[in-house]
Amino acid sequence: MTNAIVAEGLVKHYxxxxxxxxVDLAVRIGSVLGVLGPNxxxxxxxxxxxATLLRPDAGRAVVGGFDVxxxxxxxxxxxxxxxxxxxxDESLTGVENLLMIGRLLGFxxxxxxxxxNELLGHFSLSDAADxxxxxxxxxxxxxxxxxxxxxxxxxxLYLDEPTTGLDPRARLxxxxxxxxxxxxxxxxxxxxxxxxxADQLAxxxxxxxxxxxxxxxxxxxxxxxxxxxxxxxxxxxxxELEIVTKVVADVARTxxxxxxxxxxxxxxxxxxxxxxxxxxxxxxxxxxxxxLRTSTLDEVFLSLTGHRTEQEGVPA
Numbered sequence: 001m002t003n004a005i006v007a008e009g010l011v012k013h014y015x016x017x018x019x020x021x022x023v024d025l026a027v028r029i030g031s032v033l034g035v036l037g038p039n040x041x042x043x044x045x046x047x048x049x050x051a052t053l054l055r056p057d058a059g060r061a062v063v064g065g066f067d068v069x070x071x072x073x074x075x076x077x078x079x080x081x082x083x084x085x086x087x088x089d090e091s092l093t094g095v096e097n098l099l100m101i102g103r104l105l106g107f108x109x110x111x112x113x114x115x116x117n118e119l120l121g122h123f124s125l126s127d128a129a130d131x132x133x134x135x136x137x138x139x140x141x142x143x144x145x146x147x148x149x150x151x152x153x154x155x156x157l158y159l160d161e162p163t164t165g166l167d168p169r170a171r172l173x174x175x176x177x178x179x180x181x182x183x184x185x186x187x188x189x190x191x192x193x194x195x196x197x198a199d200q201l202a203x204x205x206x207x208x209x210x211x212x213x214x215x216x217x218x219x220x221x222x223x224x225x226x227x228x229x230x231x232x233x234x235x236x237x238x239x240e241l242e243i244v245t246k247v248v249a250d251v252a253r254t255x256x257x258x259x260x261x262x263x264x265x266x267x268x269x270x271x272x273x274x275x276x277x278x279x280x281x282x283x284x285x286x287x288x289x290x291x292l293r294t295s296t297l298d299e300v301f302l303s304l305t306g307h308r309t310e311q312e313g314v315p316a
Contacts (some may be wrong), residue, residue, distance in 0.1 A: 001065060004029045004156055004187040005050060009059035012045050012211075019045045021211040022059065027156075032178070032188040034202030036195065036301070042211040043191035044084070047160045050189065051081050064156060080149035084161040088144050090134035094125050097133060097144060101151045119147040123177065139170030146177065157181065159190045163197060175200055195297035205297075209305045222300050228266040230299060233276065234289035235261070244287075247279045262289065266299065 005027040012020040020042045027033040035043050048054040050061055052072040060067065066074040088097045095116050102112025120126045123143040128136060133144060142162065149157065159178065163171040178201055182188055192198055198205050199219050206216040215222060231252060235244050238261045245263050248256045251272050252265035273292045280287060295303075 002028060005033075005061070005063050005189060007046070007050065007059065007061040010046065010049055010056045010061060011058035012042075012049065012054065013057055019211055020049075020056070023208065023211070023213055025206050025213065025216075027187055027189055028203070029187055030182065030185055031203040032182055032190055032201050034198035034205040035189065035191040035208060036193070036198045036205055036297070037191075037208035038193055038305075041208045043193075043208060044160055045211075046208070047081070047158050047189065047191055051079060051158055052076055077152075078154060079156045079158060080152065080154035081158045082142075082146050082149045082160065082162050084164050088133045088141060088148060091132060093130050093132055094120060094136070094144050095129040097148060098151055101148050105152045107151075115151055119150060123147045137170075139166055139173060142166060142170065142174060143177070146174075150181075154186070156187045156189070159188060161191055161193065163192070163194065171197070195301060199297050207301060207304060215300075215304050219297060222297060223295050225300060228268045228295060228303075229292050230264055230295050231267050231272055231276065232262055232264045232289060232291045232293070233280070233287055234263070236286040236288045240285050243283055243285055244280065247276055247283065247285075251275045251279065266295065266303070267292070 003026045005025070007023060007025050010020050010023040011018070023042065023046055025033065025035070035046060037043050045054065049056050050063055050068060052068050052075050055069055062068070063075045064078040068075050092100065098116035098119055099112050102115050103109070107115065120129050123146065125140065125143060125147070128140060133141060136144065146162065163174050166174065175197070178188060178190070190198070190201060202219065204216065204218055205222060206213050207222070208214070215225065217225070231248060233244050233248055235241060241258065241261060241263065245256055245258060248263050248265050252267045254265050256263045256265040277290070
């Protein structure tokens, strides 16, 4: 068996809304699959089905060799789940939260205590072990929540938008934790609407929009799919943005985007860069930035869907 998770044709309705419309995906053992899409695209619904929390209306899914509907109990013994929001009991201390989960999983008191201490140390929470979880920062709560999902040493871990609401430093810490888990042999299914997160962590990515998988591949494959590079120009004088925008539009033959005084456009002609340089020089426009780079995942997503990940999709 090379795939830890295989889903075929998953369909799920909520009343008149089709949250999933035939989702297919596969996660190789020991890898990270990033499931990328805007709010409401169907990411969380997919995770809930794979975690046996929902039954699909159609299609099938196999996790660790077990069917998620017919062999749900066996699936639950293999997985850990961290949702979008920390699910720890805020009135309990860090160690009490982990002890409770260990006991619920059938550990002896001694085993539960040892596992709790091990995880608190691993996630740099030992100093806060005896503090109530409600006194933790957002990043600490997320680390405790992730530690809770690992008490039973799952072979597969579902991370459903695990860095939602975290500050940049806490997000980087969470990324390092995920990398270490994968290095230890854990298979990870990661849902996210942060394109940089998918780019940093995922071995492969599937893009979901309106309940359907619209693209898939490695980050590099997805970036090359548009067949274009991105031209970015920032003038020294912001007052000359209008001139720069017209030059880029003429050369790229498309409508550029403007953000933070930078004009960007996708181009397929390698001669676009020198052409822009000549035109700006003729117009006596000095530039502070002039680059031609590979498309980002954000730009790929925009080209695939017509909107960015921040835009909400259908309810799910």
